[in-house]
Amino acid sequence: MPPEPEFAGLQDWMQEAILAASDQGARDHVRGDNRLTAEDRIHIYARSYRQRLVECLESEYPLLAGLAGPTAFQLFAQGYIAAYPSRSYTLYDFGARFADWLDAARPPGNPQAVEAIPGALARIERTRAEVHRARGVEGAGPAWPGIDPAIAELLAMAGTRRFYRPDSMRLLALPFDFSEMLAGGEPIPPRPDPTLLAVARANYRVSCLPLEPWQYDWLVLLPDDPAQAVPADAAVANWLPFAVAQGLVASV
Helix, strand or coil: CCCCCCHHHHHHHHHHHHHHCCCCCHHHHCCCCCCCCHHHHHHHHHHHHHHHHHHHHHHHCHHHHHHHCHHHHHHHHHHHHHHCCCCCCCHHHHHHHHHHHHHHHCCCCCCCCHHHHHHHHHHHHHHHHHHHHCCCCCCCCCCCCCCCHHHHHHHHHHCCCEEECCCCEEEEEECCECHHHHHHCCCCCCECCCEEEEEEEECCEEEEEECCHHHHHHHHHCCCCHHHCEECCHHHCCCHHHHHHCCCCEEC
C-alpha cells in the first residue's frame, strides 16, 4: 500500500480541486465506494463550496439579488466565482471585484443600457460595505457645534478650520438614479439619470447622499490626507455644517 500523502500536499490538492471544481487526481486522494465514487465526493464538496460563495454574494449585494431575481443572480455569481475564485482568508475580500466583473461582462456600448444596471448597483453596495469598515471620524468633535450658516461662512473665509476627505466617505458618479431603491430598500428599477453620490458614515451609520455638481467637484479636489487639509472656499461655507455632520468632510 503506498504511503499516505503529506497532509500539506493533500490540503493543497483539495483546495485546488474545490476551487476549480476539478476531479483530476480524485482517485489518488479520495476513497470511493459503490455508492459514491471519488469524483462524486469531490463534486459534492465543490458544489457546496460554490453555493456558499453564492450565498455570501447574496448577503453582500441584497439589492442586486432582489432586483435581478434568483436565476439571473445565480448566473452572475457563478460566472464571477469561475473568474475570481476566493483566494483570501476572509470572504469580505472575495466580493471586491464583483462590480468590475459585471461591467466587463456586459455588452459594450450605452452606459445607460439595462445591462449596465447590475454593475452600477453592485458598485453602490460594495462601496457601502467598504465605508462601513473604513476608518471614520466618530469621536471627533463637530467643527462648529450649533453654529448658524452666516457665522460658518465667516469662519470658513477666515480659514479657522482646514478640511480633508475622510476614508469613510467615497464618491460615485453613476449613470442611473437609484434614490428610490436606496431610500426604501426595495428592488425598484432605477431611472436612467446620471447621478453624483456620496457614500459616507456618520455616528456609525452609512448613508448615500445625492450631490450637486459643485459639491461633488469640491469634494473630489479635497485632500484625503489630514496633513494636507485645506481651508474651505467661501462658496461652500453654507453647506459645510451639513457636510461635516453627515461625515462627508472632516476638519483639523
